[in-house]
Amino acid sequence: MMHGKPEGQRPAQEERAPKRDGVMASRDALQQVLGRVQDRASQPQSCEDFQPLMMGLMDQELTPEESVAVNDHLTRCQSCREEFEHLRESSGRLASISFIEPTDEVLEGFWKHPYNALERNAGIYLVLGGLATLLLYGGYLFTTSFSWELFLTGGGVVISWLAMAALFLRQRLRTSKTDPYKDRISSGDDGRSRTLVHPLSMAAFILAFLVSGLASGEAAEPTLELTACSEELDVTGAQCGTLDVYEDRAAGTGRRIALHVAVLPALGNETLPDPLFMLAGGPGQAASELADLAEHHLRRIRNHREIVLVDQRGTGDSNNLDCGVDADSTYFSLDADSFVDAMRDCLAGLDADLRLYTTPIAMDDLEDVRVALGYDSINLWGGSYGTRAVLVYLRRHEEHVRTVIVDGLAPPAIRLPLWVGEDAHRALELVFRDCAADRECNAAQSPRIIPSG
Amino acid sequence: MQGAPDPSAQLEQEEEQQRVWRLLHELKPEHREILAMKYLNGQPYEEIANVLAIPRGTVMSRLYAARKAFRQAHERSVKIAATEA
Numbered sequence: 001m002m003h004g005k006p007e008g009q010r011p012a013q014e015e016r017a018p019k020r021d022g023v024m025a026s027r028d029a030l031q032q033v034l035g036r037v038q039d040r041a042s043q044p045q046s047c048e049d050f051q052p053l054m055m056g057l058m059d060q061e062l063t064p065e066e067s068v069a070v071n072d073h074l075t076r077c078q079s080c081r082e083e084f085e086h087l088r089e090s091s092g093r094l095a096s097i098s099f100i101e102p103t104d105e106v107l108e109g110f111w112k113h114p115y116n117a118l119e120r121n122a123g124i125y126l127v128l129g130g131l132a133t134l135l136l137y138g139g140y141l142f143t144t145s146f147s148w149e150l151f152l153t154g155g156g157v158v159i160s161w162l163a164m165a166a167l168f169l170r171q172r173l174r175t176s177k178t179d180p181y182k183d184r185i186s187s188g189d190d191g192r193s194r195t196l197v198h199p200l201s202m203a204a205f206i207l208a209f210l211v212s213g214l215a216s217g218e219a220a221e222p223t224l225e226l227t228a229c230s231e232e233l234d235v236t237g238a239q240c241g242t243l244d245v246y247e248d249r250a251a252g253t254g255r256r257i258a259l260h261v262a263v264l265p266a267l268g269n270e271t272l273p274d275p276l277f278m279l280a281g282g283p284g285q286a287a288s289e290l291a292d293l294a295e296h297h298l299r300r301i302r303n304h305r306e307i308v309l310v311d312q313r314g315t316g317d318s319n320n321l322d323c324g325v326d327a328d329s330t331y332f333s334l335d336a337d338s339f340v341d342a343m344r345d346c347l348a349g350l351d352a353d354l355r356l357y358t359t360p361i362a363m364d365d366l367e368d369v370r371v372a373l374g375y376d377s378i379n380l381w382g383g384s385y386g387t388r389a390v391l392v393y394l395r396r397h398e399e400h401v402r403t404v405i406v407d408g409l410a411p412p413a414i415r416l417p418l419w420v421g422e423d424a425h426r427a428l429e430l431v432f433r434d435c436a437a438d439r440e441c442n443a444a445q446s447p448r449i450i451p452s453g
Numbered sequence: 454m455q456g457a458p459d460p461s462a463q464l465e466q467e468e469e470q471q472r473v474w475r476l477l478h479e480l481k482p483e484h485r486e487i488l489a490m491k492y493l494n495g496q497p498y499e500e501i502a503n504v505l506a507i508p509r510g511t512v513m514s515r516l517y518a519a520r521k522a523f524r525q526a527h528e529r530s531v532k533i534a535a536t537e538a
Contacts, residue, residue: 052513055520059491061498061513087517090524094492096466097473 047073047080054084058091131161145273149376160207224372229262233288235295237265243372245313245365247356255353260317261369262288264307267299274377274402275306277366279393281384281408283359283416286316298381305379310369312389314357321350321357363393370400381405388412476526484519491516 053070056062062070074081102110110116118125138154226239233240242258263275278294280287287309294307301307311318323346325331331339347354370378379402382390387406394401410416435441477485490496490504498512507515 051517052510055513055516056498059498059516087520087524090527091520093469093473093527094477094488094523097470097477097492099493 047077050074050077050080051083054080054087058084058088131157135161144270147273147376156207223374224261224369226261226263233262233291235262235264235291238291239263239265242317243365243369245368247313247319247353249356249361249364257313257319257365258317259313259365259369260286260288260311261373262291262309263373264291264294264302264309266302266304266306268303270304271306272304273375274379275308275373275375276301276379276381277308277310277370279366279380279382279386279389280312280315281386282315283312283385283389284315285385286311286318286320288316308369308373308378310366312362313365314352314362319352321352321354323347359389359392360396363389363396366393367397367400370397376400377402379403379405381407383407385410385416388416472527472530476523476530479526480519480522483515484522487512487515488519488523 050070050073053062053066054074057067057070074084134157138150138157141150142154224241224243226241229235229238229240240260240262242260244256244258246252247255247257265271276298278287278290280290288311290309294302294309298307311320313319314321323343331342334342377400380390380393382388382405384407387409388411390404390406391412394404435445477488480488487501487505490501496504498509502509502512505512
């Protein structure tokens with residue numbers, strides 16, 4: 001509205017015109033002019049040049065020469081004069097404002113307003129709420145499933161929390177002694193917000209998160225997919241799956257063996273994080289054949305623990321190396337030499353590199369299964385040859401073993417089948433001797449096999 | 454006379470002051486800053502130049518731009534208030 005002054009605008013453009021011809025951008029021109037104003041070597045020419053000086057005139061900040069020059073221009077340039085008046089008028093409104101110091105009642109009301117109090121203390125509420133949640137969850141985990149990692153995590157959180165609380169209290173104490181605003185603001189304490197960003201407490205806080213993050217990062221995620229087992233493995237809720245491993249683990253290439261894995265669920269409501277792995281005998285027996293034993297004789301263990309049955313490579317459903325030797329086979333009617341020949345024939349026909357079916361390699365397979373199922377530590381049960389396998393696993397992966405049960409120990413130092421015949425015979429004789437010494441057992445013999453003592 | 458101020462005039466004055474505050478907040482920071490220094494702090498050019506580390510000439514040209522921006526904003530605001538009323 002105030003700009004459309006055709007009369008006044010024309011002389012202004014005329015005055016500016018020579019500069020435009022001189023191919024000078026207006027900003028450059030202004031700077032040049034202002035430079036001239038400062039050294040007072042020459043006078044500004046256009047309206048644009050005089051606009052800043054008009055401010056000086058309005059605020060009475062000009063030197064006498066500058067005032068004369070601006071006043072001279074204003075008398076000649078009507079549009080500039082009008083602009084000057086308009087700006088002075090509107091700027092007068094700015095002069096009317098001032099800071100209004102709020103009264104104590106207003107400040108008090110602001111301070112005590114519930115929203116402001118909440119906002120002021122939101123930090124501490126959030127931190128304490130977060131910590132309380134963490135501690136509650138930690139306590140819940142402690143009561144349900146205790147582990148040392150959990151203990152360290154919880155300990156880290158608690159220690160960090162205590163450290164932060166100590167720093168917080170120290171700061172509060174110091175604040176209450178030295179706070180210059182204590183008397184002015186008696187209903188609250190703004191020391192809180194300062195305490196929260198105290199570098200040491202921040203460090204403690206970050207430490208707590210790092211400790212808990214590290215500890216939780218340690219727990220491996222299961223990668224082995226399990227589905228309900230086939231009917232062959234007749235245990236309620238049993239889950240089966242396979243884990244592919246290289247037959248030649250060291251080379252990491254070539255033929256793969258699908259290890260057959262079965263997990264029998266715990267019977268009770270709570271499942272402890274460390275399961276029991278059962279290692280079968282033989283060598284040659286498949287762990288999955290132990291399902292019946294596990295179901296009927298390890299109930300107390302099954303109450304709180306899963307039982308894991310892994311068919312060792314070469315047994316069961318893990319590339320079984322089977323020559324069909326069992327109680328019903330015809331092998332036992334052969335003489336010794338023919339039996340050996342039959343075994344050689346069978347051996348030649350097996351589709352496997354037999355050098356790679358050793359106990360240490362098989363125990364490394366087992367370690368892969370442990371990782372794939374996401375267990376941190378495990379318990380091991382071994383019977384007969386299984387005890388040897390347990391010992392080998394213990395030697396190679398001790399850090400993941402919680403306990404071992406060796407049932408009928410076959411230590412590595414003995415050649416496993418060598419003494420079986422003699423030992424069996426001796427055991428039988430000892431049973432007979434004991435029976436002969438026992439009146440009831442002795443009397444119960446029918447037919448009589450032990451000569452009466 | 455001072456003991457009995459006209460209530461409607463007082464209201465008008467208060468509204469105008471509120472408008473000025475609001476318009477100041479709507480200006481770009483560079484303009485708000487220099488107007489606050491000039492009018493709220495009452496600082497002379499020399500001090501403004503020192504604080505903002507700009508030459509005296511720039512103080513004047515920035516003040517000019519700021520005052521012009523404020524004037525335009527004020528005019529617009531008054532016009533909007535008039536059409537709304």
